[in-house]
Amino acid sequence: MSSLNQQLLLLPYPSSLTPNKHLPPPSAATEPRSPSAWIDQLRSQAQSASSFHQAISTYANMLTAGVPPDNFAFPAVLKATAGIQDLNLGKQIHAHVFKFGQALPSSVAAVPNSLVNMYGKCGDIHAARRVFDEISNRDDVSWNSMIAAACRFQDWELSLHLFRLMLLENVVPTSFTLVSVAHACSNLLNGLLLGKQVHAFMLRNGDWRTFTNNALVTMYAKLGRIHEAKALFDVFDDKDLVSWNTIISSLSQNDRFEEALLYLHAMLQRGIWPDGVTLASALPACSHLEMLSWGKEIHSFVLKNNDLIENSFVGTALVDMYCNCKQAEKGRLVFEGIVRRTVAVWNAMISGYARNEFDYEAIQLFVEMVFELGLSPNSVTLSSVLPACVRCEEFLDKEGIHGCVVKWGFEKDKYVQNALMDMYSRIGRIEISRSIFGSMKMRDIVSWNTMITGYVVCGHHGDALNLLHDMQRGQEEHRINTFDDYEENESVPLKPNSVTLMTVLPGCAALAALGKGKEIHAYAIKQKLSRDVAVGSALVDMYAKCGCLNLSRIVFEQMSVRNAITWNVLIMAYGMHGKGEEALEFFRRMIAEGDNNGEIRPNEVTYIAIFASLSHSGMVDEGLNLFHTMKAKHGIQPTSDHYACLVDLLGRSGRIEEAYKLIMTMPFNMNKVDAWSSLLGGCKIHQNLEIGEIAAKQLFVLEPNVASHYVLLSNIYSSAGIWDQAMDVRKKMKEMGVRKEPGCSWIEHGDEVHKFVAGDISHPQSKELHEYLETLSQRMKKEGYVPDTSCVLHNVNEEEKETMLCGHSERLAIAFGLLNTSHGTTIRVAKNLRVCNDCHAATKFISKIVDREIILRDVRRFHHFRNGTCSCGDYW
Numbered sequence: 001m002s003s004l005n006q007q008l009l010l011l012p013y014p015s016s017l018t019p020n021k022h023l024p025p026p027s028a029a030t031e032p033r034s035p036s037a038w039i040d041q042l043r044s045q046a047q048s049a050s051s052f053h054q055a056i057s058t059y060a061n062m063l064t065a066g067v068p069p070d071n072f073a074f075p076a077v078l079k080a081t082a083g084i085q086d087l088n089l090g091k092q093i094h095a096h097v098f099k100f101g102q103a104l105p106s107s108v109a110a111v112p113n114s115l116v117n118m119y120g121k122c123g124d125i126h127a128a129r130r131v132f133d134e135i136s137n138r139d140d141v142s143w144n145s146m147i148a149a150a151c152r153f154q155d156w157e158l159s160l161h162l163f164r165l166m167l168l169e170n171v172v173p174t175s176f177t178l179v180s181v182a183h184a185c186s187n188l189l190n191g192l193l194l195g196k197q198v199h200a201f202m203l204r205n206g207d208w209r210t211f212t213n214n215a216l217v218t219m220y221a222k223l224g225r226i227h228e229a230k231a232l233f234d235v236f237d238d239k240d241l242v243s244w245n246t247i248i249s250s251l252s253q254n255d256r257f258e259e260a261l262l263y264l265h266a267m268l269q270r271g272i273w274p275d276g277v278t279l280a281s282a283l284p285a286c287s288h289l290e291m292l293s294w295g296k297e298i299h300s301f302v303l304k305n306n307d308l309i310e311n312s313f314v315g316t317a318l319v320d321m322y323c324n325c326k327q328a329e330k331g332r333l334v335f336e337g338i339v340r341r342t343v344a345v346w347n348a349m350i351s352g353y354a355r356n357e358f359d360y361e362a363i364q365l366f367v368e369m370v371f372e373l374g375l376s377p378n379s380v381t382l383s384s385v386l387p388a389c390v391r392c393e394e395f396l397d398k399e400g401i402h403g404c405v406v407k408w409g410f411e412k413d414k415y416v417q418n419a420l421m422d423m424y425s426r427i428g429r430i431e432i433s434r435s436i437f438g439s440m441k442m443r444d445i446v447s448w449n450t451m452i453t454g455y456v457v458c459g460h461h462g463d464a465l466n467l468l469h470d471m472q473r474g475q476e477e478h479r480i481n482t483f484d485d486y487e488e489n490e491s492v493p494l495k496p497n498s499v500t501l502m503t504v505l506p507g508c509a510a511l512a513a514l515g516k517g518k519e520i521h522a523y524a525i526k527q528k529l530s531r532d533v534a535v536g537s538a539l540v541d542m543y544a545k546c547g548c549l550n551l552s553r554i555v556f557e558q559m560s561v562r563n564a565i566t567w568n569v570l571i572m573a574y575g576m577h578g579k580g581e582e583a584l585e586f587f588r589r590m591i592a593e594g595d596n597n598g599e600i601r602p603n604e605v606t607y608i609a610i611f612a613s614l615s616h617s618g619m620v621d622e623g624l625n626l627f628h629t630m631k632a633k634h635g636i637q638p639t640s641d642h643y644a645c646l647v648d649l650l651g652r653s654g655r656i657e658e659a660y661k662l663i664m665t666m667p668f669n670m671n672k673v674d675a676w677s678s679l680l681g682g683c684k685i686h687q688n689l690e691i692g693e694i695a696a697k698q699l700f701v702l703e704p705n706v707a708s709h710y711v712l713l714s715n716i717y718s719s720a721g722i723w724d725q726a727m728d729v730r731k732k733m734k735e736m737g738v739r740k741e742p743g744c745s746w747i748e749h750g751d752e753v754h755k756f757v758a759g760d761i762s763h764p765q766s767k768e769l770h771e772y773l774e775t776l777s778q779r780m781k782k783e784g785y786v787p788d789t790s791c792v793l794h795n796v797n798e799e800e801k802e803t804m805l806c807g808h809s810e811r812l813a814i815a816f817g818l819l820n821t822s823h824g825t826t827i828r829v830a831k832n833l834r835v836c837n838d839c840h841a842a843t844k845f846i847s848k849i850v851d852r853e854i855i856l857r858d859v860r861r862f863h864h865f866r867n868g869t870c871s872c873g874d875y876w
Contacts, residue, residue, distance in 0.1 A: 038062040039073050046076035055080040056089070068100055071111050078114035087122040090115075113141045120149025140174050147180045159184035160194065175207055179215040186222035195219050210238045214246045221250030230259075244272060249281035257285035261294060274301075276311035283317035287324040295321040299334075312340060316348045323352025328361075343378055351384035359392035379410055383419035390423045398427055414442060418450045425454025445494050453503045461507035462753055465516060468504050471496065496523070498532040505538040509545035512830035512857060513748045517542045521555075533559070537566040544573030547828050547855035547862060564600055568609045575613020577862045578872050583613035584622060602634050604641070611645035615652055616861050618875055623649045640666070644674035651682020652875075660691050673702050677709065684712045684719075692716045707733065707740045745809035745831045747817050756812040769815045776815070780845040788838035808839050810856060818850055827854045834858050844868050 042062065045055035059077040062069065069077070074097055081090045094115055097103045102111045112135045119128035132138075132146045143166040150159040163181050166173065173181070182198050185191035199216055202208075213236045220229035233239070233247045244267045251260035264282045267274065274282075279298055286295035299318055302308040309315075315338040322331035335341070335349045346369045353362035366385045369375050382405055389401050402411075402420060410416045417436050424432040437443070437451045448471045455464035471494060496504075501524055508517035521539055524530040530539065536559045543552035556562070556570050567590040574583035587602070587610045594600040607630055614623040627646050630636045643666050650659035659682060663675045676698045683692030696713040703709060710733040717726035733740075743758045760766060777785075810831050817827035835843075835858040847854050848868035856863045864871035 033065070033067075035067045035070075038065070038067050039070065039076075042073055043076040046080045049083055052080040052083040056084075069096065069102075070100075071102055074102055074111045075114040078111075078118045082114075082118040082121040085122050087119075087124060090118045090122050091127075093118075109135060109137055109139050109142055113139075113145050116142065116145040116149060120145065120152055125149055125153045125155070138169070138171070140171055140177065143171055144174065144176045144180065147177060147184075151180050151183050154187065156184040156187045156191075160188075173201070175202075175209055175212050178202055178207065179212055182212075182215045182219040186219040191219075192223050192225065195223065208236065210236070210240050210243060214243050217243070217246050217250060221246075221254060224254070226250065226254045226256060241272060241275060241278070245275070245277045245281060248278060252281050252285045255288070257288045260285040261289075261291070276308055276314050279308065280311075280313040280317045283314070283321045287317075287321040290325050292322075292325040292327065295325065309337075310339065312338065312342045312345055316342070316344045319345065319348040319352060323348070323355060326356060328352055328356040328358055343375060343381065346375065347378070347380045347384055350381060350388075354384055354388040357391060359388035360394055362388035363392055363395055377408065379413040379415045382408075382410055382413075383415045386416075386419040386423050390426045398423065412441075414440065414444060414447065418446050421447070421450045421454055425450075425457050428458060430454055430458040430460060443494075445497055445500070448494060449497075449499045449503055452500065452507075456503060456507050456510075459510075461510040462755070464504055464507040465511070465513065465753070468496065468500070471500075495527070498529045498535050501529060502532075502534045502538040505535075505542045509542045510830065511746045511748065511753045512546050512828045513746075513753050514543075514546040514548065514828060515748055515751070517546055531560065533561050533563050533566065536561075537563070537569050540566060540573065541569045544569070544576065545830075545857060547826075547857065547864070549573060549577050549579075562600070564603050564606065567600065568603075568605045571606065571613055572609040575609065575616050575861075576857075577864070578616050578875075580614050580617025580619045580622075583610060583617075584619070602636070604636055604639060607636060608641050608645055611642065611649060615645065615649040616872075616875075618653050620649055620653050620655065640671045640674060643670070643672075644678050647675045648678035648682065651679050652685060654682075654686050656682055656686060656688045656691050660694070673699070676702070680709065680712050684716055687716065687719060689716055689720055704736065705738055707738045710738060711740050741832065743809045743831065743833045745813040745829050747813040747827070747829050749817070749820050754813070754816060756809045756816070758809050760809065760812055763812075763816070765816065765819070768819065769812050772815050772819060773811055776846060776849065777842075779849055780842060783845055783849065785842060785845045788836075788841060808836065810835060810839050810858075811842065814843065814846065814854060814856075817854075818846075818852065823851075825852070827852055829854070829856050831856065831858045834860055835863065840870065840874075844870055 038058070042055055042058045045051040045058055055077060059069070059073070062073070074093070077093060078090065081093060097111055097115065112131050115131045116128045119131065128146065128149045132142060135142050143162065147159050147162045150162060159180060163177070166177070178198050178201065182195060185195035185198065202212055213232060217229045217233050220226070220232065229247065229250055233243065244263065248260050248263050251263065260282060264278070279302065283295060283298060286298065302314055302318070315334065318334045319331045322328070322334060331349060331352050335345065338345055346365070350362050350365050353365065362385055366381070370377050386401065389395050389398055405411050405416055405420065417440055421433040421436050424430070424436070433451060433454045437447065440447060448467070452464050452467050455461070455467060501520055505517065505520060508520065521530070524535055524539070529535050536555060539555045540552050543555060552570065552573050556566065559566060567586065571583050571586050574586060587606070590600060590606070591602060607626065610626060611623055623646060627638065627642065630638065643662065647659045647662055650662065659679050663672060663679060666672055666675065676695045680692055680695040680699065683695060692713060696709060699706070699709040710729050714726045714729040717729065745756050747754050754763070756763065763769065810829055813829045814827055817829065821827070835856060840863065843854055843856060843865045845868065847865035854865040856865065861872065
């Protein structure tokens with residue numbers, strides 16, 4: 001046996017060189033060949049990824065034949081090893097490098113360069129760095145390999161540090177160096193400046209290669225400078241398929257969907273054939289724009305090309321496109337046609353079902369994927385199925401899915417935590433959402449938005465506004481103004497985005513926190529977020545609900561883009577302020593503009609808004625006319641909500657029997673709960689005991705646990721002086737464990753929103769407020785005010801009733817505003833329930849006595865009190 005073979009026996013035999021089903025065992029009787037022939041064959045096989053295993057087999061046979069590998073053989077076999085990413089094999093070949101003397105300091109750099117590349121691609125950055133540091137004669141390939149390895153491990157700072165060292169050693173960067181550095185710059189918040197310097201270096205050195213330009217286009221796009229990316233793409237000539245894929249995917253990822261499709265069109269016009277990457281980048285644009293026709297054309301193209309049919313990325317994008325275009329059934333057909341279904345394909349179908357609220361189907365598919373086929377879910381799977389679990393009535397063990405999350409080890413995954421927070425808030429367990437939020441080590445903007453939304457969903461609007469302040473605090477103890485500017489680096493707090501604003505603005509509206517709402521509006525203008533149609537619509541709603549209808553109208557008129565939601569919000573706003581005529585005019589204007597541009601049409605919500613608006617103004621005939629023509633004119637079939645609105649319209653105007661007859665004409669399978677509730681409210685206003693009892697009886701069956709039904713019937717009995725029956729209803733309510741929602745009112749003062757409940761003595765100024773209200777009461781009586789004690793639904797004496805009336809939450813909030821603001825300041829109060837008759841009458845007197853405008857928003861509408869009158873004309 002030769003000395004070479006004796007040396008080889010001392011080494012552990014490489015696992016990839018041992019006999020297995022992939023590689024033939026080394027032949028003992030290998031045909032004699034010259035060393036150069038072995039090396040030529042090895043290098044030839046290492047050129048193609050399809051023959052990497054053959055190259056490794058040739059290397060093994062060469063060793064068996066006693067041919068020592070040299071500085072040409074090692075780079076070839078190390079390239080093949082890096083290609084199949086076999087770290088153990090790479091380590092053993094590294095040992096061979098030492099054994100055969102190719103690791104000496106005087107050796108050429110090709111072998112250590114190949115080792116750096118191999119370790120980088122096989123996942124051992126530390127080994128790559130050790131080899132790199134030991135290279136005494138580093139060339140540009142050495143630096144390129146190490147910088148590329150650092151990029152592969154997403155250690156962007158190390159990549160740039162190595163680049164600086166390279167320049168200090170006077171090694172001239174090559175195109176490959178600059179491509180890696182551009183990639184590193186694209187992933188750093190402050191990478192734009194260096195990225196531009198890299199671009200300038202390329203221009204100065206005449207580096208106008210296609211692949212370097214592609215890298216720069218990607219860099220600019222990832223840094224949000226899509227204009228520069230487009231400009232660069234448009235000026236260079238030698239565009240290849242990768243160039244087109246780069247610009248299309250860059251535009252799509254930056255939400256420039258229309259432009260992405262325009263570039264796809266330009267690409268096709270130039271005769272460049274799209275591949276799977278092209279289509280997987282273009283389909284999300286069709287998806288977000290809901291351009292189903294374009295998506296179908298791409299699908300047709302895919303079906304004519306076998307390679308594309310089997311591409312899982314294209315299949316995933318097609319499923320997502322159909323589902324986003326509300327064609328979940330067609331998405332499922334595509335899903336069923338995909339032979340090799342990756343987890344990404346399953347995720348696309350599950351999330352598609354969930355987005356379309358096919359919740360049962362989403363859960364069913366999840367069960368099939370995980371429990372029947374044994375596929376392992378990832379964070380995308382779980383964050384997609386969790387919303388379906390919340391909504392699906394058939395899925396009862398909603399908290400049980402959290403146990404599965406823990407079992408699979410995703411309880412610390414940020415995306416899953418966000419979905420869990422959303423789930424718990426939507427089932428009313430906001431304390432668990434808060435606990436998860438508090439346990440998160442790293443929160444992104446979605447985490448904050450989800451928690452803020454959770455508070456809003458659960459009615460904790462004050463907590464939502466407080467959390468908006470905390471959003472900017474980060475790990476620091478001191479508060480930072482949420483809307484201050486700051487430098488873009490990782491240590492600073494997050495900026496609220498459009499989703500944050502449209503989430504928190506309803507909180508400002510609910511609490512009548514006009515000051516905070518204006519602050520948010522200023523921030524939106526400064527950050528150019530007010531152009532977003534969702535933010536604009538939320539601002540229109542916020543100003544209207546804070547009692548500033550004129551500001552609401554100004555924001556509406558300034559919006560360059562409006563959708564149906566924007567119109568619906570404004571129509572509802574005018575209705576809440578008792579301006580039915582104006583609401584009707586906006587409804588007609590919406591129809592006229594829709595006829596002109598063909599984009600906006602009234603929808604179901606529009607009709608709900610206009611019916612509610614007409615109801616608050618007593619415009620019964622107009623409402624009936626719209627109801628009877630809505631299907632013929634706009635193809636909208638009346639729903640249970642529309643019937644309920646019309647019942648409210650009739651009942652509020654005193655046409656109780658007509659409202660009752662309308663309910664009786666509703667389709668048999670239609671939900672009548674809201675209609676009966678509206679009728680009961682009308683009976684309360686007009687003291688119709690007979691029909692009120694009928695409505696209440698229906699509601700006690702349909703919704704036995706809703707307190708307002710019992711309270712309204714009890715109020716009807718109390719107002720009629722039938723105290724025994726009123727007490728019986730209250731007793732039944734107590735026996736069933738149904739509790740009335742306490743009356744609450746809010747008023748903003750300074751940076752705080754103050755909350756009051758009926759009979760409140762917890763506020764620091766409680767004593768002062770009650771004394772002030774008592775003084776006001778005496779002055780009001782001199783002006784002719786007579787307390788309406790029928791609003792006190794307790795069988796106590798008249799004096800006690802008057803005392804109880806003074807403690808109603810809205811009066812406490814009004815008193816607080818009067819005591820703590822200067823003369824002439826408008827008082828704005830929001831209440832969670834309908835204002836009672838006595839408080840309504842009392843506030844008219846107060847507005848006259850103190851010469852203030854008082855704007856009170858109850859659960860139904862706005863009341864503008866000024867000089868002893870109310871804007872509602874006592875019709876509410």
